[in-house]
Amino acid sequence: MGDIRATPAAADGGEHLMPAADITVLNGVPFLERNFLVPRLLAGVVVVRQVHSRNLGVQDVPAAHDITGWLSPDSAVNTRPNATPVQVRPMPPERMRRVQRAARGLGELLPHWRQLMALPMAYHLLEKGDMSLSASTYLWPQQILLSDAAFDNRQSLDELLLHEWCHQWLYLMEELWAFxxxxxxxxxxxxxxxxxxxxxxxxxxxxxxxxxxxxxxxxxxxxxxxxxxxxxxxxxxxxxxxxxxxxxxxxxxxxxxxxxxx
Incomplete structure (x- = not known):
C-alpha cells in the first residue's frame, strides 16, 4: 500500500500552526491534485491529535515520535473530541480480503493516489436494516462502514470504497480547518x-x-x-x-x- 511519512512540528502550541495558515499550503484537494502535500497535512493532523490527547487526558497514547501510531484508527478515535462510535457488524475475513484488494487497486490506479490509500483504515459492516450503501462520520474517524449490497459487484465496491475514502481525507483536513x-x-x-x-x-x-x-x-x-x-x-x-x-x-x-x- 505504500508508506505514509510525516514530520510533525513541535506539539507545544502547534495546534495553531496549520489552522493559522491558508489551506492552499496543501496544494489543492486530495485525490484531485497530483501535487497535494500529503505529508504536510498528516504532520498537522499528528500535532492536533497530540494536543487533543493532552486536553482530553488520554493516557494510552503513542510516543511523540511514533507517527504511524498517531495516524492509526485507534488514535484517531481516542483523540477526537466528542467521538461517537456507530453500531456495526464485524467484517468477515473473505469480505475484508475483497476490501483490501479493492483498496490496493484504487491506490494503483493513479500514482498520486497510492500515498492516500496507505492511510490506516478500519472497516465494518453496517447493521442489518440500515438502508445506507456505505457510511462514514467525522465523529468516528478512519472507520469505513459498508453494506452487504456494496459487495454485489466490483464496480459497486470500488465506487463506495472510494466514496468513503474521499470523506476520510476531507475529515483529516477538517481536523485543521472548519469548512x-x-x-x-x-x-x-x-x-x-x-x-x-x-x-x-x-x-x-x-x-x-x-x-x-x-x-x-x-x-x-x-x-x-x-x-x-x-x-x-x-x-x-x-x-x-x-x-x-x-x-x-x-x-x-x-x-x-x-x-x-x-
Whole structure:
C-alpha cells in the first residue's frame, strides 16, 4: 500500500500552526491534485491529535515520535473530541480480503493516489436494516462502514470504497480547518438527502469529482455513471454558490477547486 511519512512540528502550541495558515499550503484537494502535500497535512493532523490527547487526558497514547501510531484508527478515535462510535457488524475475513484488494487497486490506479490509500483504515459492516450503501462520520474517524449490497459487484465496491475514502481525507483536513461557519444553513442534496451542512455538500461534490477521475483512469469518459456523477457534482456546486456566506475561507477555497474539477 505504500508508506505514509510525516514530520510533525513541535506539539507545544502547534495546534495553531496549520489552522493559522491558508489551506492552499496543501496544494489543492486530495485525490484531485497530483501535487497535494500529503505529508504536510498528516504532520498537522499528528500535532492536533497530540494536543487533543493532552486536553482530553488520554493516557494510552503513542510516543511523540511514533507517527504511524498517531495516524492509526485507534488514535484517531481516542483523540477526537466528542467521538461517537456507530453500531456495526464485524467484517468477515473473505469480505475484508475483497476490501483490501479493492483498496490496493484504487491506490494503483493513479500514482498520486497510492500515498492516500496507505492511510490506516478500519472497516465494518453496517447493521442489518440500515438502508445506507456505505457510511462514514467525522465523529468516528478512519472507520469505513459498508453494506452487504456494496459487495454485489466490483464496480459497486470500488465506487463506495472510494466514496468513503474521499470523506476520510476531507475529515483529516477538517481536523485543521472548519469548512463552514457556526450556525450554517442546512440544505437538501441533489440526491434528495435533506438537512445537510455546507461541509457535507463539499464532501458530496468532492466524491463526484473524484469518482469521475476514477472512471477516466479506467478509460471510461462517458456513459450513465459518469453523466450521473457529473450532474450530481454540478448540482452540489450550485448549492455551494448559494451557501457561499456559510462557508469559511477554507471551505470557499475548496469549493473553488471543485468547480475547476467539475
Amino acid at each position: 463552514d461557519v457556526p450556525g450554517a444553513r442546512r440544505v437538501t442534496l441533489p440526491s434528495g438527502t435533506s438537512h445537510r451542512a455546507p461541509r457535507e455538500v463539499i464532501g458530496a461534490a468532492h466524491v463526484a469529482a473524484v469518482t469521475i477521475r476514477m472512471y477516466a483512469a479506467l478509460g471510461v469518459h462517458g456513459g450513465e455513471r459518469v453523466e450521473m456523477f457529473t450532474d450530481y457534482g454540478r448540482g452540489c456546486l450550485d448549492l455551494l454558490d448559494e451557501l457561499h456566506e456559510d462557508l469559511t475561507p477554507a471551505g470557499q477555497k475548496i469549493a473553488g477547486k471543485l468547480k475547476e474539477a467539475l
